[in-house]
Amino acid sequence: MADETIIDVRDVHKTFVSDTKPTLGQRLTGKPHVQKRVEVLKGVDLVVHRGETIAILGSSGSGKSTLLRCINKLETIDAGRIYVNGHLIGYEERDGELIAEKASVTAQKRTDIGFVFQHFNLFLNKTALGNVMAPLRDVKKLSAAEARDVALPNLEMVGLGDKIDNYPSKLSGGQKQRVAIARALAMNPSVMLFDEPTSALDPELVGEVLAVIKKIAQQGTTMVIVTHEMQFARDIADRIVVMDQGVIVEEGPPSRIFTAPQHPKTRALLSRSGILPA
Amino acid sequence: MDFIQNTLAVFPALLQAVPVVVQLALGAMAIALVLGLLVALARISSIKILRGIATLYLEVIRGTPLLVQLVYIFFVLPSIGISIEPVPAGILGLGLNYAAYLSEVFRSAILSVEHGQTEAALSLGYTPSKTLWKVVIPQSFVVSMGPIGNYFIAMIKDTALTSVIAVTEILKTANILNSQTFQTTAIYTAAAILYLIISLPLSRVVVVLERKARASG
Ligand SMILES: Nc1ncnc2c1ncn2[C@@H]1O[C@H](COP(=O)(O)OP(=O)(O)O)[C@@H](O)[C@H]1O
Numbered sequence: 001m002a003d004e005t006i007i008d009v010r011d012v013h014k015t016f017v018s019d020t021k022p023t024l025g026q027r028l029t030g031k032p033h034v035q036k037r038v039e040v041l042k043g044v045d046l047v048v049h050r051g052e053t054i055a056i057l058g059s060s061g062s063g064k065s066t067l068l069r070c071i072n073k074l075e076t077i078d079a080g081r082i083y084v085n086g087h088l089i090g091y092e093e094r095d096g097e098l099i100a101e102k103a104s105v106t107a108q109k110r111t112d113i114g115f116v117f118q119h120f121n122l123f124l125n126k127t128a129l130g131n132v133m134a135p136l137r138d139v140k141k142l143s144a145a146e147a148r149d150v151a152l153p154n155l156e157m158v159g160l161g162d163k164i165d166n167y168p169s170k171l172s173g174g175q176k177q178r179v180a181i182a183r184a185l186a187m188n189p190s191v192m193l194f195d196e197p198t199s200a201l202d203p204e205l206v207g208e209v210l211a212v213i214k215k216i217a218q219q220g221t222t223m224v225i226v227t228h229e230m231q232f233a234r235d236i237a238d239r240i241v242v243m244d245q246g247v248i249v250e251e252g253p254p255s256r257i258f259t260a261p262q263h264p265k266t267r268a269l270l271s272r273s274g275i276l277p278a
Numbered sequence: 279m280d281f282i283q284n285t286l287a288v289f290p291a292l293l294q295a296v297p298v299v300v301q302l303a304l305g306a307m308a309i310a311l312v313l314g315l316l317v318a319l320a321r322i323s324s325i326k327i328l329r330g331i332a333t334l335y336l337e338v339i340r341g342t343p344l345l346v347q348l349v350y351i352f353f354v355l356p357s358i359g360i361s362i363e364p365v366p367a368g369i370l371g372l373g374l375n376y377a378a379y380l381s382e383v384f385r386s387a388i389l390s391v392e393h394g395q396t397e398a399a400l401s402l403g404y405t406p407s408k409t410l411w412k413v414v415i416p417q418s419f420v421v422s423m424g425p426i427g428n429y430f431i432a433m434i435k436d437t438a439l440t441s442v443i444a445v446t447e448i449l450k451t452a453n454i455l456n457s458q459t460f461q462t463t464a465i466y467t468a469a470a471i472l473y474l475i476i477s478l479p480l481s482r483v484v485v486v487l488e489r490k491a492r493a494s495g
């Protein structure tokens with residue numbers, strides 16, 4: 001089925017509440033201290049179909065990371081619903097009521113969602129191979145031999161077949177990120193989420209990681225990529241989603257977004273990146 | 279020359295006490311590692327009562343001398359019907375005491391494991407408790423190796439305190455010899471040298487462990 005929905009984000013809201021410590025003055029005068037509330041997602045709707053590659057663009061602080069993190073429940077949403085592969089994320093629905101689900105159920109759902117972080121987040125006490133094998137062993141309960149058989153082709157695929165015994169401390173940033181990609185892919189998720197996968201890299205290492213992501217996209221993997229690499233987004237995305245201040249302001253095929261953006265925020269973003277004349 | 283000969287002559291008798299010291303140190307370390315980890319987990323737990331109990335334990339142990347704790351276990355507990363033999367009492371006292379200090383080592387080591395790795399594990403489908411046991415704790419053990427080693431050496435020296443609760447370890451053996459032969463200088467010099475002989479190689483091992491831990495981190 002070509003139009004099968006993999007991710008369905010419906011009217012999602014998220015507010016961060018940070019308790020600022022009361023100042024000495026506030027404590028002495030007994031004035032209540034203010035809770036800082038930031039509404040980061042203000043009603044986001046997004047549908048991703050099987051095999052699609054979505055690029056999310058938007059200036060810093062627009063809520064892109066928060067949206068991705070809500071999809072695999074690293075953040076908990078305040079309102080709305082998120083479905084991945086038909087499963088409601090974070091809750092069970094009983095008679096129309098939402099009931100918070102057990103941690104083990106969340107974990108189970110997360111195995112179907114690959115997540116690649118800006119800062120790689122490799123297990124520092126494990127080699128490249130060990131990093132990829134760990135979740136196969138610990139979560140999927142594969143034997144060491146089976147895990148190895150799954151891990152090796154994934155490390156080959158990201159071009160690290162010769163670095164499997166290196167610890168993260170002996171890998172470059174680009175290599176670390178490729179291990180992280182292999183680790184997520186090896187779980188065979190329905191969708192891969194990338195949160196600025198090249199933003200922490202030295203410029204000369206960006207290309208190797210983008211090449212790997214492009215290769216995965218071409219294999220038909222469903223993915224959502226938050227990126228500031230405009231040319232890359234234009235090159236690989238089937239659809240561009242532009243976020244600003246917690247809402248999606250515009251979405252469409254790259255051919256249209258990059259040549260005839262409708263929303264002023266999209267135009268501003270593109271001219272700042274030198275794609276449109278200022 | 280007499281002094282050196284006399285000192286050397288004391289060694290065979292003192293060496294007899296080494297197995298007891300090993301028994302004390304290994305037994306107490308086992309208790310300290312397990313209990314220390316539990317106390318550390320309790321201290322970072324989201325359950326308030328657990329945090330309270332663990333903090334109280336820590337404060338009581340750190341706020342009282344080990345010597346008093348040993349005496350308490352050996353001489354006071356019998357009055358409420360709990361009599362413990364000298365060696366088990368020594369193991370218990372040292373273990374309970376060092377558990378408090380090791381819990382602080384574990385706690386800071388656990389907190390030192392980057393939050394990013396925890397998030398990565400969660401995103402890969404690890405449950406929170408599996409993340410703790412498979413990702414965070416193994417790494418905090420690596421970070422803790424050096425400090426644990428140093429505490430182990432300190433504990434070996436602290437086994438001398440169990441002489442006051444009738445454990446026939448090195449110091450007690452020396453005391454007995456001294457009361458028989460009065461060769462005070464030779465006997466206690468030999469005892470001091472024996473502690474050195476045990477702890478110096480261990481210090482080297484700790485240095486190597488710390489280097490290894492740094493290399494893998
Ligand atoms: N854990 C948090 N607590 C409080 N505020 C947060 C937290 N995470 C993000 N924010 C705020 O939410 C807003 C959106 O953040 P984010 O989703 O990271 O944006 P983006 O990825 O688009 O740069 C920012 O203003 C940020 O400061």
Ligand SMILES: [Mg+2]
Pocket residue numbers: 064065066195196
């Ligand atoms: Mg971000």
